[in-house]
Amino acid sequence: MLKDIVVNLTPSQPRDPAADFAISLAGQCGAHLTGLAFALEPAIPAGAMGGIAGDVIDRAVAEAQQQAKDAVTRFEAAANKQGVLSEKQVITALVADAANRFGQIARHFDLSVVLQPEPDSIAPNDLFVESALFGSGRPVVVVPYIQRDAVKLDHVVCCWDGSATAARAIGDAAPLLAMSKRVELLIVTTGEKSDEEPGADMATHLARHKLNVTLQRITATDIDVGNAILSYAADRAADFLVMGGYGHSRWREFLLGGATRQILASMTLPTLMSH
Structure with missing residues (x-):
């Protein structure tokens, strides 16, 4: 039985097919659902620090934080609307560390849900898929970025x-x-x-x-x-x-x-x- 599911939210997009699918899946399974939103900090090479204004970096960090907060707010509202028991969390991490962190977290769940890597997207979903697949020891459901329907298993x-x-x-x-x-x-x-x-x-x-x-x-x-x-x-x-x-x-x-x-x-x- 699937009773504990985690989904990696996509803060950079207002519509999140992975979140919608995970909510419908949790509802069908009667499972608890955790939504994680990573606020990705920019990775700046040490030699480039002097050439980037501090306020530019601060704005990028603040924007990432706000997008992650908005993502978990949308997720919570959608889960509540479907009557799915859920919790949310915003995690601040460097791009290089976020995917590994998700793979480690997914070890404590029955299943993880991740969005398919989308061409030209700024979200590093390919890294999250690989980390969930090879680093969690648990199954992962990859949801197409064109997905609009709820879970169907006929x-x-x-x-x-x-x-x-x-x-x-x-x-x-x-x-x-x-x-x-x-x-x-x-x-x-x-x-x-x-x-x-x-x-x-x-x-x-x-x-x-x-x-x-x-x-x-x-x-x-x-x-x-x-x-x-x-x-x-x-x-x-x-x-x-x-x-x-x-x-x-x-x-x-x-x-x-x-x-x-x-x-x-x-x-x-x-x-x-x-x-």
């Missing part, structure tokens, strides 16, 4: 490649799958034939949880895997996507895997990811 597509990461994502999504009417277990192949029936065991496992599950296989020969998944989800009018969030470590940093990055760049439906 038709859920779960991506399956037999990996531990995919299994983790499906397990983490179990409370949401239980509210669905239809679950499709999607396998994307590269066209190579096999005598095996991959996915049958996982489909059986989900069916034992009394889910209405079907196993689907598609071939991606002239299109990358991420776009093949999104095309399939769009063609089938899916409401929600579940997939493993892939990446590889470079020293102490994580780099997103190809399919994960493709999904994040072009996603059109809310997506639960786990690593």
Whole structure:
């Protein structure tokens, strides 16, 4: 059961799809919702301090604080309107530290909700997604910046490649799958034939949880895997996507895997990811 959810608010935008979606999700799950708004302080190189007037820096900090306060005020009002038990918090942090801080905070929740990185946006949502995915140990729902609808779970597509990461994502999504009417277990192949029936065991496992599950296989020969998944989800009018969030470590940093990055760049439906 999902009973404790955290959402990263986007103070720079008057309309926050992640906040709206998280409120609807918390309402459907009967969960408590915490809204965090980061007041991002400008990162100024030491050598540039002398060339920037102090009042300019002060105005930037004050503006960030005000935007964060406005964001939590809007969030609280929207949550109260929907009857969702919530709390809010403004956190002041440098841009470089904010995402890591969110990932650490998300460890204490069942699920975090983050907005999809938007092209040309000043909000560093890509860093928040990566930190929640690789730094929290918890699942994260990424909400498209074009999202306007409340949560809908009638038709859920779960991506399956037999990996531990995919299994983790499906397990983490179990409370949401239980509210669905239809679950499709999607396998994307590269066209190579096999005598095996991959996915049958996982489909059986989900069916034992009394889910209405079907196993689907598609071939991606002239299109990358991420776009093949999104095309399939769009063609089938899916409401929600579940997939493993892939990446590889470079020293102490994580780099997103190809399919994960493709999904994040072009996603059109809310997506639960786990690593």
